[in-house]
Amino acid sequence: AQLFTESDCLKGKKVLVTAGGTQEPLDPVRYLGNRSSGRMGYAVAQALQEAGAETILVSAPTDLPAPQGVRRVSVQTALEMHDAVLENFANLDVVVKAAAVADYRPATQAEQKIKKDGTNRTIELVPNPDILAELGRRKTSQVLIGFAAETENLLANAQEKMHRKNVDLLVANDVTKPGAGFGSLTNIVSFLFPDGRRIDFPQMSKLEVAQNLVGEIANLLGRNKG
Numbered sequence: 001a002q003l004f005t006e007s008d009c010l011k012g013k014k015v016l017v018t019a020g021g022t023q024e025p026l027d028p029v030r031y032l033g034n035r036s037s038g039r040m041g042y043a044v045a046q047a048l049q050e051a052g053a054e055t056i057l058v059s060a061p062t063d064l065p066a067p068q069g070v071r072r073v074s075v076q077t078a079l080e081m082h083d084a085v086l087e088n089f090a091n092l093d094v095v096v097k098a099a100a101v102a103d104y105r106p107a108t109q110a111e112q113k114i115k116k117d118g119t120n121r122t123i124e125l126v127p128n129p130d131i132l133a134e135l136g137r138r139k140t141s142q143v144l145i146g147f148a149a150e151t152e153n154l155l156a157n158a159q160e161k162m163h164r165k166n167v168d169l170l171v172a173n174d175v176t177k178p179g180a181g182f183g184s185l186t187n188i189v190s191f192l193f194p195d196g197r198r199i200d201f202p203q204m205s206k207l208e209v210a211q212n213l214v215g216e217i218a219n220l221l222g223r224n225k226g
């Protein structure tokens, strides 16, 4: 039976959402980035806040306003996001990792603007930490939610990520579909669970995806309590 109304089903819970695409500086005027708009993560933060949760939004640069009542912490790089998330992790009930985190960063950051000289250039990249995988190794009672944006073999890739990162729910979306993924106002997703359950949703607004996610998070928190 539904014991709580929608509006307070996460009352008293501390949650953290990451959103946006990290930017990895090359020099003072350039960075490596990706096509994430931040919309999916911002919708998740809004839906969690509306469900009564105390919500921190660790955000890479976006053009979006912070949702009402949400505490936004702005970061630029994957390393900054890593530190902001880890700093809070012990006190959290839920982490939703909707950010598009750069897998690599330039090995060095030039202090001055890099000048062209007409020759070929190579940028050496070094791996960034996998924030979600690290949370998966460290988690005690936290509910962990991951996202996977794929362009091929959606379910197989997503399932592999779910297990590798030890998450409780993975939101998989095929970013090649029209109406899904980067920049879109809507999304077409599946929720995957470690016990093999899967929920396939039709095309919905990102806020509706977020509201469905909040419902599942409330279920998962209820189960943790025993």
Ligand code: CTP
Pocket (backbone or CB within 6 Å): 078, 097, 098, 099, 100, 101, 102, 103, 128, 129, 130, 131, 132, 133, 145, 146, 147, 148, 149, 161
């Ligand atoms: N993620 C993370 N830290 C990283 C890379 C990814 O926390 N350095 C998180 C993302 O926020 C997302 C999930 O891991 O919730 C899956 O990200 P994705 O890029 O799809 O997976 P990767 O493990 O990076 O694999 P690949 O890019 O090679 O497909």
Ligand code: CA
Pocket (backbone or CB within 6 Å): 101, 102, 103
């Ligand atoms: Ca990646």
